[in-house]
Amino acid sequence: MTTNVHVHLFYGADPRFYRKGDEIGCLYGYHHAESEQFALTYSQDARESAPVRLVRRALKAALGFDLIHTVRNRAEILRSDVIWTHTEQEYLSVALLLLLNGRASAPPLLLAQSVWLLDKWQSYGLLRRWVYRKLIARADVLTTLASENAQLCEQYFGRKATHVYYGLNTGDFPPQRPHAWQAHGPVRIAAIGNDRDRDWDTLIKAFGNDARYSVRIATRRRIPAKLRAANVEIAPAAGLKKARELYDWADLVLVPLRPNSHASGITVMLEAAALGKPMVVTDVGGLDDYFSHRAASYVPPFNAPALRDAVDKLVAAPDAALAQAQVASEELLSRDLTTRQFAMQHVRITEDLLRRRASPRGRRADDALAARAPRQSRGGL
Numbered sequence: 612m613t614t615n616v617h618v619h620l621f622y623g624a625d626p627r628f629y630r631k632g633d634e635i636g637c638l639y640g641y642h643h644a645e646s647e648q649f650a651l652t653y654s655q656d657a658r659e660s661a662p663v664r665l666v667r668r669a670l671k672a673a674l675g676f677d678l679i680h681t682v683r684n685r686a687e688i689l690r691s692d693v694i695w696t697h698t699e700q701e702y703l704s705v706a707l708l709l710l711l712n713g714r715a716s717a718p719p720l721l722l723a724q725s726v727w728l729l730d731k732w733q734s735y736g737l738l739r740r741w742v743y744r745k746l747i748a749r750a751d752v753l754t755t756l757a758s759e760n761a762q763l764c765e766q767y768f769g770r771k772a773t774h775v776y777y778g779l780n781t782g783d784f785p786p787q788r789p790h791a792w793q794a795h796g797p798v799r800i801a802a803i804g805n806d807r808d809r810d811w812d813t814l815i816k817a818f819g820n821d822a823r824y825s826v827r828i829a830t831r832r833r834i835p836a837k838l839r840a841a842n843v844e845i846a847p848a849a850g851l852k853k854a855r856e857l858y859d860w861a862d863l864v865l866v867p868l869r870p871n872s873h874a875s876g877i878t879v880m881l882e883a884a885a886l887g888k889p890m891v892v893t894d895v896g897g898l899d900d901y902f903s904h905r906a907a908s909y910v911p912p913f914n915a916p917a918l919r920d921a922v923d924k925l926v927a928a929p930d931a932a933l934a935q936a937q938v939a940s941e942e943l944l945s946r947d948l949t950t951r952q953f954a955m956q957h958v959r960i961t962e963d964l965l966r967r968r969a970s971p972r973g974r975r976a977d978d979a980l981a982a983r984a985p986r987q988s989r990g991g992l
Contacts, residue, residue, distance in 0.1 A: 617691035640950020723750035757874035757897035778953035789887030801861035884939035906939035
């Protein structure tokens with residue numbers, strides 16, 4: 612039998628339009644799971660006027676999830692066997708939809724992947740936490756991209772979470788083992804990222820207004836004018852071509868971070884490893900789940916001198932810097948940190964869920980869930 616899997620992504624990730632013409636499939640690589648066993652559909656973006664877009668975004672900001680986008684895709688969600696989500700912004704709204712549209716038998720299985728939720732949890736009020744717990748309880752499996760987040764799931768929700776490993780699109784960044792490395796003068800430092808946990812302050816304190824370093828930061832985040840420096844160039848991260856040009860220019864790639872639990876910065880680390888660039892990375896967020904301390908120079912958070920010292924050590928020892936980059940390249944390949952493997956982890960989790968559902972005990976659990984679900988029509992909210 613074919614299992615119908617619906618991949619519910621954020622508004623803007625519709626595979627019909629995202630990087631149209633590049634033939635990359637689905638963002639994050641879920642399309643690699645397509646097979647005779649698994650038939651995939653994806654959330655679709657509806658055309659909307661500016662006022663409607665404003666209302667949808669305002670409601671999303673208030674709720675913490677995009678309910679309107681989910682309701683628009685309710686037909687595909689409700690007819691599916693399994694739903695995969697990429698962040699809590701998707702699975703919380705899907706869980707609400709499923710609870711309000713209870714199916715009498717074999718309701719869709721929900722894989723709920725948390726990214727930023729656990730970092731924010733303590734800042735939420737009692738009512739929001741109560742509502743979110745009710746919605747999280749509807750998920751059949753909790754997944755995270757970092758072991759630290761998995762531990763927090765158990766701490767906050769009393770449930771074990773499965774750690775899945777994020778992966779690189781090797782079509783965009785074909786892995787290439789480095790064979791030589793030598794820094795320029797001044798040393799070329801690249802830092803890329805739009806994540807809220809990037810620590811641009813510490814990066815600029817470490818290298819700003821020092822002629823020994825040339826720094827390029829690619830981000831859409833606003834950096835205060837007081838942090839600007841003559842040797843630091845700041846520009847938006849504008850597409851794959853610009854990112855590749857920045858990596859090609861750089862001697863080293865830096866990933867400066869504030870403490871977090873969700874592996875912030877892992878995309879840049881994967882790309883730098885594929886391109887053979889030595890890395891200096893803040894030691895937070897479970898990034899060493901992916902790359903060992905032999906594959907990157909890890910430094911404490913908020914420590915500008917340590918960040919600068921790590922760069923200086925690599926520059927002073929080109930052979931050691933090359934060896935580090937080679938280890939990162941090898942770990943990328945040996946651990947198969949690719950979008951294909953990311954998708955196949957979801958396949959294995961789903962296969963396990965389906966086997967458990969097929970067992971007598973699993974069927975009884977489904978019957979109990981259906982009995983508790985509100986009786987409403989399939990037509991919507």
